[in-house]
Amino acid sequence: MGNLIRGNVSRRTLLKTAGGVSALAAFGATPLRYALGAEPLKVGLMLPYSGTYAKLGENITWAVELFVEEKGGMLGGRPIEFIKLDDESDPAKAPENTNRLVSRDEVDVIIGTVHSGVEMGMVKVVKDSGTLLIGPNAGAGAMTGALCAPNIFRTSFSNWQPSYGMGKALADRGIKKVAYITWDYGAGKESMQGFADGLATGGGEIVQALMVPFPETSWQPLLAQIPGLGVEAVGTFFAGGGAIQFVKDYAAAGLRDKFPLYGSGFLTDGVLAAQGDAGEGLETALHYADGLNTPRDNAFREAFQKKAGRDADVYAVQGYDAAQLLAIGLEAVGGDMEKSDAMYAAMGSATIDSPRGAFTLSKAHNPVQDIYLRKAVNGLNMLNGIAVEKLADPATGCSMT
Ligand code: BEZ
Secondary structure, three states, rough: OOOHHHHHHHHHHHHOOOOOOHHHHHOOOOOOHHHHOOOOEEEEEEOOOOOOOOHHHHHHHHHHHHHHOOOOEEOOOEEEEEEEOOOOHHHHHHHHHHHHHHOOOOOOOEEEOOHHHHHHHHHHHHHOOOOOEEOOOOHHHHHHOOOOOEEEEEOOOHHHHHHHHHHHHHHOOEEEEEEEEEEEOHHHHHHHHHHHHHHHHOEEEEEEEEEEEOOOOOOOHHHHHHHHHHOOEEEOOHHHHHHHHHHHHHHHHHHOOOOEEEEEEHHHHOHHHHHHHOOOOEEEEOOEEEEEOOOOHHHHHHHHHHHHOOOOOOOHHHHHHHHHHHHHHHHHOOOOOOOOOHHHHHHOEEEEEEEEOOOOOOOOOOEEEEEEEEEEEOOEEEEEEEEEEEOOOOOOOOOOO
């Protein structure tokens, strides 16, 4: 509704300033607000700018801005205006924060967020309001599963995907018994499920789940249990500041050599330098890696470094691709978001020329993508093979109506 109201106001204003009906006739079928100087498109960036996921939110933001700058500040003929909101990775505040962007700020689209629990709150609001939502990280399965919707897209992953890849790689190596340690929230639990499903392809299993509340780092008592569990390896999901601390604590506890640690690549992506020696040699699986060495990725990494003054990581890639997906939709409708059916059809059938490698979206609007194996070598998450090619999330419960 916000879009319609703004559209009408703009149209009225333009009619007045452009000399009324004669101006309307002169521009024929072209919506006046685009013909006479386009109305800015309001993009809400709802991301964590504080707490353990702050750097993730920052990198997504830099990358979205980078893409828009590369396009001269306009997408689909509309100048882009950003409205940023720190969601603090706090699920309890998610509905109110999303409503603020939708109702008070009247954004046209929201790009967000990082934390799966916050994403769930956002999904519920945009399903009601009809606002376009593009997820640049959070892997909550329901977003492109039971709660999928025509106006909800994701350019990142489902929590299941990279962890399935890691579990399957271990299954291929004959690993049978694993413990899994993670934060006790949606992303941790869904990652553990993906890991278990991957392991199960070779008859392996998770024999013990060890969980700490998000975003706590009080895992020492859990680490102490590992030697007594009779496992060959340990699987994990941690990310951001928590992942830095966890990898250091795991090594300091003397567990690295006895119980090799494997995880979805969030464990080391963007944080490997801060993990220092404790991170070296870690093997992870993710839809991005260092050393892809494609012209597309090299150009992106150079541009991101120039803009942000820091190295690109998976979060930057996902943010860049969120902006690319938005551009594809807007270009298909000449910037007119009232043509949402045509816009979403173009987005849904797009091939996104991502730095990670080109990918398409499933019917549920989640990336179908290669899951790379990586090994941490000299501070880089170096490409070390492909765990699964063109992996789609099962999208359980999605019916796109
Ligand atoms: C999540 O909550 O979905 C998530 C957060 C950080 C990295 C990956 C996933």
